[in-house]
Amino acid sequence: MKYFTLLVIAFTALVLLSIQTSFGDEDQDDHHYAMFKREPGVEPVKNPLYEQECSSCHFAYPPGLLPEASWRKIMTNLNDHFGENAELGDADRLAIEEYLVNNSATHSEFRRSKKITRSLSPSAAPLRITELPYFKHEHDEIPSRLVKDNPKVGSFSQCDACHQDANKGYFSENKIKIPGYGRWDD
Amino acid sequence: MKNSYLLMVLVLSTYASVSSADVVEQLLVEYSGQSNVEFDSNKGKTLWTKSYNDNKDPQARSCATCHTENLAAVGKHAKTRKPIDPLAPSINAERLTDAKTIEKWFLRNCKWTMGRECTAEEKGHFLKFISAQ
Numbered sequence: 001m002k003y004f005t006l007l008v009i010a011f012t013a014l015v016l017l018s019i020q021t022s023f024g025d026e027d028q029d030d031h032h033y034a035m036f037k038r039e040p041g042v043e044p045v046k047n048p049l050y051e052q053e054c055s056s057c058h059f060a061y062p063p064g065l066l067p068e069a070s071w072r073k074i075m076t077n078l079n080d081h082f083g084e085n086a087e088l089g090d091a092d093r094l095a096i097e098e099y100l101v102n103n104s105a106t107h108s109e110f111r112r113s114k115k116i117t118r119s120l121s122p123s124a125a126p127l128r129i130t131e132l133p134y135f136k137h138e139h140d141e142i143p144s145r146l147v148k149d150n151p152k153v154g155s156f157s158q159c160d161a162c163h164q165d166a167n168k169g170y171f172s173e174n175k176i177k178i179p180g181y182g183r184w185d186d
Numbered sequence: 187m188k189n190s191y192l193l194m195v196l197v198l199s200t201y202a203s204v205s206s207a208d209v210v211e212q213l214l215v216e217y218s219g220q221s222n223v224e225f226d227s228n229k230g231k232t233l234w235t236k237s238y239n240d241n242k243d244p245q246a247r248s249c250a251t252c253h254t255e256n257l258a259a260v261g262k263h264a265k266t267r268k269p270i271d272p273l274a275p276s277i278n279a280e281r282l283t284d285a286k287t288i289e290k291w292f293l294r295n296c297k298w299t300m301g302r303e304c305t306a307e308e309k310g311h312f313l314k315f316i317s318a319q
Contacts, residue, residue: 058266083242084265085297088290154267 039110044169047099053092057084059160061129062169063103064113069125071100082127112171130156142184152179206275206283210317213285217313220306230315233308238300247299249312257319274319282317 042064045051051060063071075097078086088096105113112134119134120126129135139156147153153161160166162184165175176184214225235255237246245251245264252270253261258277261270275281282288292312296304304312 056268056270057263058268079297082265085294087294087297089286157266 038114040112041171042105042110042112042169043103043108044167046103047096049092050096050099053088053096054086057086059158059166061159063100064105064108064110064169065116065129066105066132067117067120067125068101068104068106069123070127071097071104073125074127075100110169128157146178146181146184150178150180206279206281206317209285209288210282210313213288213313214310217306217310221310223307223310225307225310225314227311227314227318230311230313233311234315240301249295249299251299257316273316275317276319282313288313 042062045060045062050063054060066074074081075093078088078093101107105116108114116132116134119132119137126132130139135156147156147162159171162176162178163171164177165172173185178184218225234249237248237251239246247264252264253273257274258272260272262268263270271280272278273281292304292309296302296308
């Protein structure tokens with residue numbers, strides 16, 4: 001009987017924890033990840049060619065921030081890349097596309113990538129990370145004076161302006177520092 | 187030990203400068219084969235600040251929009267505002283050391299700035315100008 005009670009308590013604790021992990025705050029998720037063997041955040045960029053070719057102009061967005069269909073669409077239209085010309089030779093373009101697709105949110109086991117995938121319908125192929133329902137949900141409390149109208153930031157596309165460990169794929173709230181404002185904690 | 191380190195730096199830097207000059211020379215030969223003009227650093231300088239209007243963007247565009255008029259200075263991407271390392275090889279030894287990279291940026295940036303690819307003649311003038319900085 002005693003063992004049965006213990007078993008019930010242990011089981012209830014496990015259920016409660018997993019509920020918290022599915023619906024809880026992202027930061028709490030990150031602390032619990034070890035118990036569930038899933039990495040927090042998104043996988044950091046590991047491809048030198050992608051980094052070299054794409055980060056000359058912008059932050060090297062980790063591929064796990066967008067689904068496969070988004071990367072495929074982006075990589076077929078590099079001559080009009082959000083209004084800029086970002087053309088590449090065929091060999092480099094295909095190599096980069098392969099890296100992005102293989103490590104996209106669709107195929108990633110990292111926690112935030114999974115959440116991004118879950119926030120989208122399977123056929124969705126948003127071109128911008130800022131269009132993701134998950135992204136919008138995570139940033140909806142931030143007033144525009146801190147980002148868009150903040151001369152030191154200018155746009156939500158500058159992940160690393162505020163997320164200090166963005167290049168490590170880590171976007172937790174305890175690593176946010178908004179230029180001209182300070183730490184962000186909601 | 188200190189001497190061997192110095193020697194290594196010397197050898198590497200000599201190698202870098204020689205290879206940069208070689209790359210530029212080779213491209214200039216290629217461009218002159220397609221254009222039959224004498225390339226001129228001054229013409230490159232004039233082209234550098236020449237501005238073009240793009241119908242999608244009210245702001246006129248030139249090379250200096252992002253790279254500034256001083257090639258030894260740090261530039262800034264017009265849209266993302268990401269800093270661009272100086273283009274002047276005298277300041278930044280990595281510049282003009284790889285023909286593929288030079289051609290890639292000519293293609294992208296000529297299209298962005300002028301709405302078309304640069305001619306071999308324009309590229310020759312630009313290369314003369316940039317390599318002298």
